[in-house]
Amino acid sequence: MTGQPGASRNVVVLGGGLAGVACAQRLGDEGVGVTLVDRNDYHQFQPLLYQVATAQLPAEDIARPHRVIFRDHPTVEVRTAHVTDLDVADLGVTLADGEKITGSHLVIAAGAQPEYFGVPGAAEHAFPLYSVADAERLRIHVQDVLRAVSEGQLDENALDIVVVGGGPTGVEITGALTELMTALATMERIPASGKIFLIDRGSRLLGAFSDRSHKYAYDRLSEQGAEPRLDTGVASVHADRVELEDGTAIPTRTVIWGGGESAAPVVQAAAGLKTGRGGRVDVLPDLTVAGLPGVYAVGDAANIPARHGATLPQLGSVAQQSGEWSAGNILRERSGQPTKPFHYKDKGIMAMIGRNAAVAEVGKHRHQVDGPLAFAAWLGVHAMLLSGVHSKVDAFMSWAWDYFERDHAAIVEWSARPKRIVWGDEPADAPHISAGRKTSGDSPPAAGDS
Numbered sequence: 001m002t003g004q005p006g007a008s009r010n011v012v013v014l015g016g017g018l019a020g021v022a023c024a025q026r027l028g029d030e031g032v033g034v035t036l037v038d039r040n041d042y043h044q045f046q047p048l049l050y051q052v053a054t055a056q057l058p059a060e061d062i063a064r065p066h067r068v069i070f071r072d073h074p075t076v077e078v079r080t081a082h083v084t085d086l087d088v089a090d091l092g093v094t095l096a097d098g099e100k101i102t103g104s105h106l107v108i109a110a111g112a113q114p115e116y117f118g119v120p121g122a123a124e125h126a127f128p129l130y131s132v133a134d135a136e137r138l139r140i141h142v143q144d145v146l147r148a149v150s151e152g153q154l155d156e157n158a159l160d161i162v163v164v165g166g167g168p169t170g171v172e173i174t175g176a177l178t179e180l181m182t183a184l185a186t187m188e189r190i191p192a193s194g195k196i197f198l199i200d201r202g203s204r205l206l207g208a209f210s211d212r213s214h215k216y217a218y219d220r221l222s223e224q225g226a227e228p229r230l231d232t233g234v235a236s237v238h239a240d241r242v243e244l245e246d247g248t249a250i251p252t253r254t255v256i257w258g259g260g261e262s263a264a265p266v267v268q269a270a271a272g273l274k275t276g277r278g279g280r281v282d283v284l285p286d287l288t289v290a291g292l293p294g295v296y297a298v299g300d301a302a303n304i305p306a307r308h309g310a311t312l313p314q315l316g317s318v319a320q321q322s323g324e325w326s327a328g329n330i331l332r333e334r335s336g337q338p339t340k341p342f343h344y345k346d347k348g349i350m351a352m353i354g355r356n357a358a359v360a361e362v363g364k365h366r367h368q369v370d371g372p373l374a375f376a377a378w379l380g381v382h383a384m385l386l387s388g389v390h391s392k393v394d395a396f397m398s399w400a401w402d403y404f405e406r407d408h409a410a411i412v413e414w415s416a417r418p419k420r421i422v423w424g425d426e427p428a429d430a431p432h433i434s435a436g437r438k439t440s441g442d443s444p445p446a447a448g449d450s
């Protein structure tokens, strides 16, 4: 804190996800004033959304109120509000009620939204899996279908589900759904387990991984009863079916969209902000935006340069590290030092395929592991991500080991409360979550929606 121009003004951070929280925490640690704006009053941990959607965890277990996260950071002010515009020249944001907030710097950490690539009917009929509200809507829908089938109001074909996208999101939700449906059918809660189709236009599952992982994911999902269909895209989505580019159709009431993402609408619509691939902000190596002094973009909202002209993937560890790095550079600017290029510490890539089945590619040489070792790697990386937002990470570790070791068929209780991570939080610390209406657009949502 320094006497540099603007040093007495708050840093404005748009977005309280992994990137925005890491940035605000680092600045708050140094006593810098921060105004963090998010439409939700809570942070959501996306890697566990599929567990909420499949009723394995209650929604409140993967969401944490921002005011609790910043309880020990008195210089961080949290504003729960929908941002309608970015004012990049003024280093600020405009809220839905017209209020403008400007600061010494603007950090754009607004994350992403599902990208439907113009597929007709996808936005209307498919269920995205990007927020806690999305996961809740999907859980409620699947639960309604299961109940209607078990009571004879729908025939058992209604149990068939189509998952679009063979990346980690699609693979994880497919794995969890096949386990759930098989367990329910085994216990005769539903007449059959239904079919879970996993559609991808590419010829491999988990495209960013190695050939060994592609095969492992394909084999494991097939053994669990899923039907991967590769080399064909989705042509259109309807209330009662999905039409594929190969001319076939799959009757279904449930289409889950894990087909891609692009930057949050407010980022793509911002005047004066040049966006690139995926509508994300192209940033310089130090995470600033060319020609816009004081503006940073981080996490899923940014195209962050990597080696050989590539950009870093949209991952939790990239978001967290880039958020923290932007704070470091703001601190440097405030003390009159030059900024430094972002250095990403790559922890590897990993995906959960089901209980006892995960793949991980770790270390510099992308060493491939699967099964319990991969699960341990997944656990370590996700515990580290969670530690930024939750002080009781040991509760997550013991829940996760327990989850890994249990026999799923024995524990599924569809209508009962799902098993909790025993965080031991105060009841007053619960976030305000509601499934609300289906939206990932940029109109101001109902309180608690995302």
Ligand SMILES: Cc1cc2nc3c(=O)[nH]c(=O)nc-3n(C[C@H](O)[C@H](O)[C@H](O)COP(=O)(O)OP(=O)(O)OC[C@H]3O[C@@H](n4cnc5c(N)ncnc54)[C@H](O)[C@@H]3O)c2cc1C
Pocket (backbone or CB within 6 Å): 014, 015, 016, 017, 018, 019, 020, 037, 038, 039, 040, 043, 044, 045, 046, 047, 048, 049, 050, 081, 082, 083, 084, 109, 110, 111, 112, 129, 130, 168, 169, 264, 266, 298, 299, 300, 301, 314, 315, 316, 317, 319, 350, 442, 450
């Ligand atoms: C289903 C799923 C599973 C994933 N699994 C993994 C995994 O296993 N491992 C991994 O490393 N990564 C995983 N990821 C990716 C990882 O979660 C993201 O890369 C990371 O969370 C991005 O963080 P962020 O802070 O950039 O964005 P986000 O976490 O999306 O945060 C953006 C914030 O901005 C707020 N916001 C946006 N627009 C506005 C507005 N107009 N007004 C107010 N607030 C706004 C949002 O409410 C949100 O809180 C997964 C992602 C998904 C969707």
